[in-house]
Amino acid sequence: AQSVTQLDSQVPVFEEAPVELRCNYSSSVSVYLFWYVQYPNQGLQLLLKYLSGSTLVKGINGFEAEFNKSQTSFHLRKPSVHISDTAEYFCAVSDGNAGNMLTFGGGTRLMVKP
Amino acid sequence: DAGVIQSPRHEVTEMGQEVTLRCKPISGHDYLFWYRQTMMRGLELLIYFNNNVPIDDSGMPEDRFSAKMPNASFSTLKIQPSEPRDSAVYFCASKYGTGFGEQYFGPGTRLTVT
Numbered sequence A: 001a002q003s004v005t006q007l008d009s010q011v012p013v014f015e016e017a018p019v020e021l022r023c024n025y026s027s028s029v030s031v032y033l034f035w036y037v038q039y040p041n042q043g044l045q046l047l048l049k050y051l052s053g054s055t056l057v058k059g060i061n062g063f064e065a066e067f068n069k070s071q072t073s074f075h076l077r078k079p080s081v082h083i084s085d086t087a088e089y090f091c092a093v094s095d096g097n098a099g100n101m102l103t104f105g106g107g108t109r110l111m112v113k114p
Numbered sequence B: 001d002a003g004v005i006q007s008p009r010h011e012v013t014e015m016g017q018e019v020t021l022r023c024k025p026i027s028g029h030d031y032l033f034w035y036r037q038t039m040m041r042g043l044e045l046l047i048y049f050n051n052n053v054p055i056d057d058s059g060m061p062e063d064r065f066s067a068k069m070p071n072a073s074f075s076t077l078k079i080q081p082s083e084p085r086d087s088a089v090y091f092c093a094s095k096y097g098t099g100f101g102e103q104y105f106g107p108g109t110r111l112t113v114t
Helices: none
Strands: A004-005 A011-016 A020-023 A024-026 A033-038 A042-049 A054-056 A064-068 A075-079 A089-093 A106-112 B003-006 B010-013 B019-026 B031-038 B042-050 B053-056 B067-072 B074-079 B088-095 B111-112
Touching: A004 A011, A004 A089, A020 A089, A024 A075, A024 B003, A033 A064, A033 A075, A042 A054, A042 A064, A042 A075, A075 A089, A089 B010, A106 B031, B003 B088, B010 B019, B019 B088, B019 B111, B042 B067, B053 B067
Parallel strands: A011 A106, B010 B111
Antiparallel strands: A004 A024, A020 A075, A033 A042, A033 A089, A054 A064, A064 A075, A089 A106, B003 B019, B019 B074, B031 B042, B031 B088, B042 B053, B067 B074, B088 B111
16 A cells, blocks of 8 residues: 655745655555646646656756655755745655556645745 | 536535536546545545546445446546535546556536535
8 A cells, every 4th residue: 555645734935935845655566756736726737757767856837856765755846936836736656557546645735925 | 628627617416416527538538537635535536447447446435426437538427315525626637548647637526515
């Protein structure tokens, strides 16, 4: 069985400040990791994914994440946030099944203040 | 492409009534997923289809829930009879091919059962 824990339910931050959203996972098999973003009243949109190779993954909108196998973490970072980044962010894991079934974390609400 | 289309966007019904949620996946996508999002349980996978065939329905909460995909461009999620604890946002997502392609989410249906 696999699970995802997002340690912070809410992260307030001022505009242009850096931010890190934390994600830890547990899995008994190989893992494939994802970050999705959900803007208000919308569906989820893929930000980035880690499948293999370089542990630093770059995504859309200036976000990046680092896979750390020893710490079972996949934290999301952005060096300078904008008001428009205000949204809910979900970390997810897949065990590689053909359908790419995802197990999601509880989400972190990023609130960017002017 | 118009993206994944869900209808209705909002549904308010009384306990005991039948509810049908609808989804039109992106043309050409061969995987379709139904998710439920609640404050208490987060985002949960209910069921997914491949080429219109249900592959994994282990997330369907109970017999009151059923899902069908009669053709490649249409799927339904039915709740009968509905209960207040079914109140949630229900998302449909579609994906092309095996492997780790992006799941594209619809805007969701917000269901309220009174």
